Structures are given as C-alpha cells and as structure tokens.
Amino acid sequence: MAAERHGTVEVEKALEYSLGGTGPGILDFPCSVRRLPDGNTLICDAGTEAGHGSELIEVDRDGRVVWSDSEQFSFAHGIELTPDGTILVADTSNDRVVEFDRERRIVFSSDDWDGGLGRLSDGSRLSYPNNVVLTPDGLICITDRNNDRAVVVDRDGTVHGTFSAGLSRPHNCEPLPGGGAIIADSDGNRVVEIDSEGTVVWQYDTGLNWPRDANRLPNGNTLIVDSKNSRVIEVSPEHEIVWEFAVEYFANFYEAHRLPSGTTLISDQQHKRVIEVDRDGNVVWSFRNYKREAPIHERLTNGFFTKRGDDGFPLSWSFMRRFSEGGGAFLWLEDDRGQSVPAIVYDRAGGLALQQTIAVKPGARYSIGGRIATSGLESGFACIQVAFRDGDDGFLCDAADAPRGATFSGDTDWTEDSFAAVAPENATHADVRLFISGSGVAMFSQVRCFE
Structure with missing residues (x-):
C-alpha cells in the first residue's frame, strides 16, 4: 500500500480496547x-x-x-x-x-x-x-x-x-x-x-x-x-x-x-x-497479590491476523496502552496484497504495542519476523520486538535493551524483517510486540515466532 493511502486515517474510527483490569485491590505496577x-x-x-x-x-x-x-x-x-x-x-x-x-x-x-x-x-x-x-x-x-x-x-x-x-x-x-x-x-x-x-x-x-x-x-x-x-x-x-x-x-x-x-x-x-x-x-x-491478566500461549497464534475477537481486535493479541501517555488508537487497514491488517496510530513520545505472550524454553533460540509499513512516522519508530519475562512476570531487562528487529520511520513501503533471540536461562515466557513510538502510523502483517 502506498504511504499516502494510510497517512490520513480517521482516528475517531479506531477501536477502543475493552479488556478489563485485574480487579479492585490487585497490585499491577x-x-x-x-x-x-x-x-x-x-x-x-x-x-x-x-x-x-x-x-x-x-x-x-x-x-x-x-x-x-x-x-x-x-x-x-x-x-x-x-x-x-x-x-x-x-x-x-x-x-x-x-x-x-x-x-x-x-x-x-x-x-x-x-x-x-x-x-x-x-x-x-x-x-x-x-x-x-x-x-x-x-x-x-x-x-x-x-x-x-x-x-x-x-x-x-x-x-x-x-x-x-x-x-x-x-x-x-x-x-x-x-x-x-x-x-x-x-x-x-x-x-x-x-x-x-x-x-x-x-x-x-x-x-x-x-x-x-x-x-x-x-x-x-x-x-x-x-x-x-x-x-x-x-x-x-x-x-x-x-x-x-x-x-x-x-x-x-x-x-x-x-x-x-x-x-x-x-x-x-x-x-x-x-x-x-x-x-x-x-x-x-x-x-504482592498480582494476578496476570492476559493468557500465555504455547506458541504464537493468529500471526496473519485472520481472526478477530468479539472486541474487534486480533484474536489472541492485546493492545498495551500503559505507557501511551494517553494517546494512540488501533484500527484495521489493508496491506499491499489487499489483506486486512492491524495498524496503530500514535502521536507522542511514549509507546504503544499490540502484543501476544508465549511460553519459551530457557536457552532456546527463536526466530521472529514479519512485514512492516509506516506512514508519516516522525520523532520515533516502529519495530517488532520480543521481551522475555521470568516466573514472577517481570521483564528480564529494560524495554530499550530487549531484542528487536530493524526500526522503521517516515514513509516506508511494506518491508520484510526478521531477527533471532535466545531465551535467557531464567525466562519462562515472552511478549512478542508490534511497537510504535512517535507520531504516525505503523502497520504489521504475517508476524511469526518459532523455535
């Protein structure tokens, strides 16, 4: 898809994330x-x-x-x-x-x-x-x-x-x-x-x-x-x-x-x-009385985004907005092959991600990849990333240091990207993230992660 086709999307048509919290009195962060x-x-x-x-x-x-x-x-x-x-x-x-x-x-x-x-x-x-x-x-x-x-x-x-x-x-x-x-x-x-x-x-x-x-x-x-x-x-x-x-x-x-x-x-x-x-x-x-909100999948599911949940989001994926600084939205667009794909619209220096959590084996090597396109993405970037977690659901490193593929900004036509990451010895699960920061639009397609 040419950049100009998705550079002026109407944010008010975007979906509101409907997943509730873990309940009153449960400490999350x-x-x-x-x-x-x-x-x-x-x-x-x-x-x-x-x-x-x-x-x-x-x-x-x-x-x-x-x-x-x-x-x-x-x-x-x-x-x-x-x-x-x-x-x-x-x-x-x-x-x-x-x-x-x-x-x-x-x-x-x-x-x-x-x-x-x-x-x-x-x-x-x-x-x-x-x-x-x-x-x-x-x-x-x-x-x-x-x-x-x-x-x-x-x-x-x-x-x-x-x-x-x-x-x-x-x-x-x-x-x-x-x-x-x-x-x-x-x-x-x-x-x-x-x-x-x-x-x-x-x-x-x-x-x-x-x-x-x-x-x-x-x-x-x-x-x-x-x-x-x-x-x-x-x-x-x-x-x-x-x-x-x-x-x-x-x-x-x-x-x-x-x-x-x-x-x-x-x-x-x-x-x-x-x-x-x-x-x-x-x-x-x-x-500590934490209860994990989102499920942990045995393997990456619905990476081609052919299934949608009742909330309108890709089935098995979650829209993560804690660090969005109050901005951003999700919507569906078409890629260069006419397939309906997820897109994230953002307008500030925080971060938004569509993510899915999968179980991992300590020491195992994982191949992660997918297709990305961006439009008008300024003062930031979009990427695919994997963030490993331990048994207490804590990240093993800062997000800036977590493994990721190439970063994309400005107007970028659909590009295939891939990278590899080894699960640390104390990792039990990991988030596969489709991430954006800055002002613009990022779209993702055919995301995969396998050992």
Missing part, C-alpha cells in the same frame, strides 16, 4: 508508596499493561486490602497525604492533579484551572505529571515530566516558582526548607539539588542509570532510587555511598522512603510488589 501513621501502607498502582485498573490501594501489615479507589485514574503515579486527610494524586495519563477525600469525592482538580481549560497562570498545561507533594508552606509542587520541569503552584493554578535547570524528563521533585528542591533528573542520569534561585548547588551522577526518586534524609544524606540499576543507595554530601540495597534481577525500583524505624520502603515495579528492607538488606515486610 506500584509507583509511589507511603507508610501511614497507623502502620498501613498506601500504594499508588499505575494499573495493567492494557491501561486499566490504575488505583490507590491501602493494605495493613498482614497484607489485607482495607481500602481502594479504582474509578478515577489513568496511570496514577504519585501521591501525597495532606494535613486535612485528603490525598493528592498525580493522574499522569489524564495530565492532571486531583485531590479527593476518603469517600472518594474529588475536592480539587487542576482541570478546573483557567475556567476549566486546565491552564496555569503562565499559560502552560501539565504534560505527564508524575509526582505531587506539598511544599513546607502549603503550596503544591508538581513534577511536570514532559515539560522538563517541576512547578510550584497554588490551588488556583497560579505559578509561584519553577525548577528546570537543564532537567530532562524528571521524576519526583522534593521541596526542601529554604525554597530549594531535590530532583531525580531521570534522562540526565543525575540527582540535583536546586536552590530557590534556580541554581544547581549539589548533584550526584556517578554510575546512575535512570534515577527516578531522591529524598534528603534528616542526617543530610540523600536516598536515591537508581531504577535501571535495580538498586537504592544512600549517598553522603561528599558523594560517598554509605548504604546500598541491590538485587540481581531487573527490578526497576520506582520509589523509596526511609522510615522512622530505619527500614526502607521500596516499590518494586517489575515484580509487582512493595517491600520493606532493613539496614542489612533483609526483606522484613512485603506485599
């Missing part, structure tokens, strides 16, 4: 986590890979879910408890911050700024807010990731300050006394302390790989979550690592908090759990 005064733990759950089931979950010391809110969020990312007992939430894929009470009633929403336009006083809008905290003087500090900043505002949307200082896709800004802040500058692979004048007065960047959380401890040290290195470290002002908790699997830890007891509370995203560890690295408490 923990982000922010807080230990409450009564000993319970409040967890911010981003939801399933399909983009459903994001919620807040409160569990007691025995692992019982005692409260949850699962009806208001799309990729809930960060939480903050207020002195009034309400909860502030960074509702990331909805590009907003909301505050609600324990009866689940919304008492504040950034959507209401500027007469319902959601604009701050500087004319900007939030873009992928991933964290929200209160400043010492009661203002709201929002880490506005895709705007490469943290912004301090009041509930009317008036901007009182901004931290940027060369930040690139930051996470979890923590305001400090005196008007400064400490921020995980994630894509910059550093943690920075910025003063009230916007000057970087301290930073740590030794060996970090995508840090996503940093907290200044009462002793002056800094607790850092080094996500892609699967560790949490405590660093002195002189840049010495004085404590470290690391694991041998790819954990992609998200957030950590030092508790008054001296233990550390950590969200372990890849193994879908929250853990509490002591100074010796022993796990003294954990919570």
Whole structure:
C-alpha cells in the first residue's frame, strides 16, 4: 500500500480496547508508596499493561486490602497525604492533579484551572505529571515530566516558582526548607539539588542509570532510587555511598522512603510488589497479590491476523496502552496484497504495542519476523520486538535493551524483517510486540515466532 493511502486515517474510527483490569485491590505496577501513621501502607498502582485498573490501594501489615479507589485514574503515579486527610494524586495519563477525600469525592482538580481549560497562570498545561507533594508552606509542587520541569503552584493554578535547570524528563521533585528542591533528573542520569534561585548547588551522577526518586534524609544524606540499576543507595554530601540495597534481577525500583524505624520502603515495579528492607538488606515486610491478566500461549497464534475477537481486535493479541501517555488508537487497514491488517496510530513520545505472550524454553533460540509499513512516522519508530519475562512476570531487562528487529520511520513501503533471540536461562515466557513510538502510523502483517 502506498504511504499516502494510510497517512490520513480517521482516528475517531479506531477501536477502543475493552479488556478489563485485574480487579479492585490487585497490585499491577506500584509507583509511589507511603507508610501511614497507623502502620498501613498506601500504594499508588499505575494499573495493567492494557491501561486499566490504575488505583490507590491501602493494605495493613498482614497484607489485607482495607481500602481502594479504582474509578478515577489513568496511570496514577504519585501521591501525597495532606494535613486535612485528603490525598493528592498525580493522574499522569489524564495530565492532571486531583485531590479527593476518603469517600472518594474529588475536592480539587487542576482541570478546573483557567475556567476549566486546565491552564496555569503562565499559560502552560501539565504534560505527564508524575509526582505531587506539598511544599513546607502549603503550596503544591508538581513534577511536570514532559515539560522538563517541576512547578510550584497554588490551588488556583497560579505559578509561584519553577525548577528546570537543564532537567530532562524528571521524576519526583522534593521541596526542601529554604525554597530549594531535590530532583531525580531521570534522562540526565543525575540527582540535583536546586536552590530557590534556580541554581544547581549539589548533584550526584556517578554510575546512575535512570534515577527516578531522591529524598534528603534528616542526617543530610540523600536516598536515591537508581531504577535501571535495580538498586537504592544512600549517598553522603561528599558523594560517598554509605548504604546500598541491590538485587540481581531487573527490578526497576520506582520509589523509596526511609522510615522512622530505619527500614526502607521500596516499590518494586517489575515484580509487582512493595517491600520493606532493613539496614542489612533483609526483606522484613512485603506485599504482592498480582494476578496476570492476559493468557500465555504455547506458541504464537493468529500471526496473519485472520481472526478477530468479539472486541474487534486480533484474536489472541492485546493492545498495551500503559505507557501511551494517553494517546494512540488501533484500527484495521489493508496491506499491499489487499489483506486486512492491524495498524496503530500514535502521536507522542511514549509507546504503544499490540502484543501476544508465549511460553519459551530457557536457552532456546527463536526466530521472529514479519512485514512492516509506516506512514508519516516522525520523532520515533516502529519495530517488532520480543521481551522475555521470568516466573514472577517481570521483564528480564529494560524495554530499550530487549531484542528487536530493524526500526522503521517516515514513509516506508511494506518491508520484510526478521531477527533471532535466545531465551535467557531464567525466562519462562515472552511478549512478542508490534511497537510504535512517535507520531504516525505503523502497520504489521504475517508476524511469526518459532523455535
């Protein structure tokens, strides 16, 4: 099919993904986590890979879910408890911050700024807010990731300050006394302390790989979550690592908090759990109640897309939207041979994938391939990829490092692509992904995977 035929598809005709989540109170992808005064733990759950089931979950010391809110969020990312007992939430894929009470009633929403336009006083809008905290003087500090900043505002949307200082896709800004802040500058692979004048007065960047959380401890040290290195470290002002908790699997830890007891509370995203560890690295408490949503097939099924499910999607395939940043759509088009094939339309820097999970044998070599065409795909690419998982359903490496074929962008006519991948020794299953990032259209046909 010539590129111009599918370069102007009508997104409103695309199908909505209908697969539900794993149910209220089931932890799928923990982000922010807080230990409450009564000993319970409040967890911010981003939801399933399909983009459903994001919620807040409160569990007691025995692992019982005692409260949850699962009806208001799309990729809930960060939480903050207020002195009034309400909860502030960074509702990331909805590009907003909301505050609600324990009866689940919304008492504040950034959507209401500027007469319902959601604009701050500087004319900007939030873009992928991933964290929200209160400043010492009661203002709201929002880490506005895709705007490469943290912004301090009041509930009317008036901007009182901004931290940027060369930040690139930051996470979890923590305001400090005196008007400064400490921020995980994630894509910059550093943690920075910025003063009230916007000057970087301290930073740590030794060996970090995508840090996503940093907290200044009462002793002056800094607790850092080094996500892609699967560790949490405590660093002195002189840049010495004085404590470290690391694991041998790819954990992609998200957030950590030092508790008054001296233990550390950590969200372990890849193994879908929250853990509490002591100074010796022993796990003294954990919570995991994960239930896998999608089936694991013995072999790749319906790779030629001749069968459709009742939801209109290719049978045996799932549309994965957790990291879509709120954008994208699926639809059916025709390839150059007149066959109906799946297409993904996308318009931002996150990622979307049509995927199927298959069982694999450790050490076995797999051949993966298919046909791809793209149209107007800018600032990104499309590809076929395979991502191996372990028995806890965690990925064995970061998505950027998972085996994949060639990448396609711009306007590309139908092209055959293939590659090989060996299942790691601890792999039990793998996702075969048809992936897109950036703005444009990607189509896929005749996908295969065999040993």
